[in-house]
Amino acid sequence: MPLHETESLVLKSYSLAEADRIVVFFTRDHGIVRGVAKGAKRLQSRFGSTLEPFSIVNLEYFQKEDRELVSIQRVDLLRSCFESASEPRFLQTFSYIADLLTAFVPPQDPNETLYRMVKACLESADGSAGTLSAVRLYFELWLLRLGGYLPDWNACAICKRPLADDESVDLQADFQLFCPACRKSRSNQIIAGPHREVFHMAQRLDPRQFAGFALDKSDIVLEVSNVLKRIISTVIGREVATEKSFAVNS
Numbered sequence: 001m002p003l004h005e006t007e008s009l010v011l012k013s014y015s016l017a018e019a020d021r022i023v024v025f026f027t028r029d030h031g032i033v034r035g036v037a038k039g040a041k042r043l044q045s046r047f048g049s050t051l052e053p054f055s056i057v058n059l060e061y062f063q064k065e066d067r068e069l070v071s072i073q074r075v076d077l078l079r080s081c082f083e084s085a086s087e088p089r090f091l092q093t094f095s096y097i098a099d100l101l102t103a104f105v106p107p108q109d110p111n112e113t114l115y116r117m118v119k120a121c122l123e124s125a126d127g128s129a130g131t132l133s134a135v136r137l138y139f140e141l142w143l144l145r146l147g148g149y150l151p152d153w154n155a156c157a158i159c160k161r162p163l164a165d166d167e168s169v170d171l172q173a174d175f176q177l178f179c180p181a182c183r184k185s186r187s188n189q190i191i192a193g194p195h196r197e198v199f200h201m202a203q204r205l206d207p208r209q210f211a212g213f214a215l216d217k218s219d220i221v222l223e224v225s226n227v228l229k230r231i232i233s234t235v236i237g238r239e240v241a242t243e244k245s246f247a248v249n250s
């Protein structure tokens, strides 16, 4: 039974039997890993508070060859988001991120680039609630980009003409952009220069820089985010709640 050790983010946990928990980690070296933490529900558990969602930890676990569920041996806290995680909007944003990760990433499929991106999102949102919408968009965009699903909004998808900064173009059903000369009919959603600027800057900056850039652009961030949610919905085959329905539910 090999022992693995890797830095990880705690995504969520469930009760299992009387004293144990099942914990879902996004690990740096092995992707999504689900494990049993024996005795984690006991007051004097050796895991203490290390299994709180959105903690960054060093994880040690044993894995039997034929089992998906690993046996968690040791968890050392590297960074806690305990205070932020008591904020409903932070909790909502990162629960959403955790859900999408488990829907997108196959179990135990290593993806260090994605891991680093999510960790950077967590670190930039921790303690700065005002950046949550920008961080969510950043995550959605990079999740799609790293999966190869992000459309190219630099140019018309038909004639390949680069779009001018001040040009407003139609969003097509497949989320590509057609210039006015190429489009056959008007779509009901326009993607303007400011939308494409947000879209491009999220690809050029780190999450903290992007949150700063997007500070006074909350409407545009929301509109672009809702397009990205529709793309994600088509990729994972189920509805992703848009920002509006988040607000209604909270």
Ligand SMILES: [Zn+2]
Residues within 6 Å of the ligand: 156, 157, 158, 159, 160, 161, 178, 179, 180, 181, 182, 183
């Ligand atoms: Zn065109």
